Amino acid sequence: MDKDDNPGVDPEEVETEPESNTSHRSPELMRIWGSILQLGLGELSVKLGTGLLSITLVLLVAWVMGNFYLNKNITVQAAKETAASPLSVPTPQVSVPLYDMQVQNYFVSGIQRDVLLHTIIPEKPRYEIITYEVQPGDTIIGIAQKFNLAPETIYWGNLYTLADDPHRLSPGQQLNILPVNGVYYEWHEGDGLNGVAEYFGVTPESIINYKGNNLNPDTIGDYANPDIAPGTWLIIEGGKRELINWIAPRITRDDPAVAKTYGPGYCGEVYEGPVGNGTFIWPTVEHYLSGFDYDPSINHYGLDFAGSIGNGIYAVDSGVVVYAGWNDYGYGNLLVIDHGNGWQSYYAHLDTYLVQCGSYVYQGDLIGGMGSTGNSTGPHLHFELRSDVYGRVNPWNFLQ
Numbered sequence: 442m443d444k445d446d447n448p449g450v451d452p453e454e455v456e457t458e459p460e461s462n463t464s465h466r467s468p469e470l471m472r473i474w475g476s477i478l479q480l481g482l483g484e485l486s487v488k489l490g491t492g493l494l495s496i497t498l499v500l501l502v503a504w505v506m507g508n509f510y511l512n513k514n515i516t517v518q519a520a521k522e523t524a525a526s527p528l529s530v531p532t533p534q535v536s537v538p539l540y541d542m543q544v545q546n547y548f549v550s551g552i553q554r555d556v557l558l559h560t561i562i563p564e565k566p567r568y569e570i571i572t573y574e575v576q577p578g579d580t581i582i583g584i585a586q587k588f589n590l591a592p593e594t595i596y597w598g599n600l601y602t603l604a605d606d607p608h609r610l611s612p613g614q615q616l617n618i619l620p621v622n623g624v625y626y627e628w629h630e631g632d633g634l635n636g637v638a639e640y641f642g643v644t645p646e647s648i649i650n651y652k653g654n655n656l657n658p659d660t661i662g663d664y665a666n667p668d669i670a671p672g673t674w675l676i677i678e679g680g681k682r683e684l685i686n687w688i689a690p691r692i693t694r695d696d697p698a699v700a701k702t703y704g705p706g707y708c709g710e711v712y713e714g715p716v717g718n719g720t721f722i723w724p725t726v727e728h729y730l731s732g733f734d735y736d737p738s739i740n741h742y743g744l745d746f747a748g749s750i751g752n753g754i755y756a757v758d759s760g761v762v763v764y765a766g767w768n769d770y771g772y773g774n775l776l777v778i779d780h781g782n783g784w785q786s787y788y789a790h791l792d793t794y795l796v797q798c799g800s801y802v803y804q805g806d807l808i809g810g811m812g813s814t815g816n817s818t819g820p821h822l823h824f825e826l827r828s829d830v831y832g833r834v835n836p837w838n839f840l841q
Contacts, residue, residue, distance in 0.1 A: 567620040568653035570598075570676070575614040578819050581607050581739055588618050592739045596684065597624040605685040607733060607741050608771030608789075608816040608823070620653060624680035628673040634664040641680030651678050684740050691827055694779040697763040697798070706766025706775055708798035714761030715801055717780030721757040721839050722804060724788060724824050725811065731821045735835045742833040743787065743825035750792050750820045752811040756802040757786050757826075757840070765797045772823065773815025776808055783829035790817045 573584065581603075585592040596605045598617040603609050617625055624641055634645035645664050649656045653676050662668045669675075692700045697708040724746070731747030733739070756778060763785070764777035772789035776796065779785050792812025802808060813820045826836045 568651075568676075569620065570625070570653075570674075571618045571620075573616045573618050575610060575612050575616060575818070577612045579610065579612070580733055580818070581610060581741075582733065582736075584616065584618075590619065591622045592736075593681070593684070594619055594622045594624075596739070597680070597682065599625075605740050606771055606816075607739060610818065611816050612818055619676060621676070621678045624677040624682060626675050626677050626680070628669050628671055628675060630671045632669070634661075634667050637677075641677045641682060643677055643680050647678060648675060651676055686740075691829070692763045692777045692779065692785060694761050694763055694781065697779075700764055700777075704767045704769040704772075704775070706764050706768055708763050708765065710799060712761045712763065712779075712799045714781065714799075715759040715803060717758035717760050717782055717784060717804065719758070719780075719782055719784070720841055721786070721826065721836075722755065723840055724755055724757050724786070725752055725822050727752070731819065735837065737833075743789075743823050744836050746822040746824060748811045748820060748822065750810070750812055752820075752822075753807050754788055754791060754809040754811060754822060756804060756806045756808050758784070759803045760786075762796050762798055762800040762802060762808075765794060765800070768815065771816035773817060774809075774812065775815075778802060778808075785827045787823075787825035787827070789823035789825075790814050790821060792820075 573588075575584070581592045581595050585595050595616065595618075596603055598619045602614060602616065619625055626637065626641070628637075634648060638645045638648055648654065649658050649661055656669070660668055690699050694712045694714065697710065697712070700707040701709070725748055727746055727748045729747050730745055733741045733743075733745045735742065735744055754776075758778075758780045760778040760780035762776060763779045764775055766774065768775040768789070772787075774789075774791040774794055776788040776791065776794050777785060778788075788809065790812050791809040791814065794809035796802060796808050811820055811822050817823075824836060826834050826839055828834055
């Protein structure tokens, strides 16, 4: 329908729909951009726009971060002020552990390595006998320890010198020191390998093959009559034998003359006298050892108490003296008391003695002075207890 067909309506009064701002601005922006391109400034405008946008982003980030740290500082400051303000409840005090410098150094420094300026060459095995000179204060056990040997090996390597008697050890003696535990044996005319090996508890091959014996298995011949010259000394590695029983016989008041072969100190009479009570006090003022302990494995059946020359020696129980004087078997000056109840006590290596055969003694009486006579390497008291029932007992179990 035409406008003219609408009576009463003024065409000028008819409102036309206004154009939107976007549609109005877009042609304008396009016109401006076109002008810029005509002037050849398009690329420069893009660069300028990008730079402005980058600066705007940097400033925006800086503003955001600034506000964030400002708020954090305010919070920290508030926390400090709160902590500094007095509390209604006192803060508990906690003790701080001490700083251990040694522990700290241990963990910091770790395992330390010593700087060695030389090379340690291990010792070669020894197969030969060496000689050792006995020093003052030496004992069978001490010498054995020096050479990492069993005490019995010292005896078994020196039969003619020690005869299995520890009291025969004296300074200046020359002892054979075997390279291994075992026996040093002199070969005799008529010996056979089987018999010798059996006696010492080894095999014939162990004797032949030991390098220190210098025996040739190819030329040894018949084991019953081997090619070994009499007088040859052989090392019986691992060999053993029974120790010689050199202990003096039991000496009692009923028959003290039984000891007449042991030295001039023997007593020949039969005696009567006090009888002990069966308890034993210490025989000297010192209660520690200076030499041997009670050790039957090395033929030592007493205690070697320490002390100095002249220290008092006391009767451990009442009784009568049945030996008083020198002993030829290593004891030196020896006193023996029979207590009349099946017990005897022995006091050896005395410097002096104050009693004689048949003397009555009572528990605690002074009977002599400590010395170093006989086979002794220094002042001490060799003390023994013997019983008709128990034999040669360990004195530690009876002294009170």
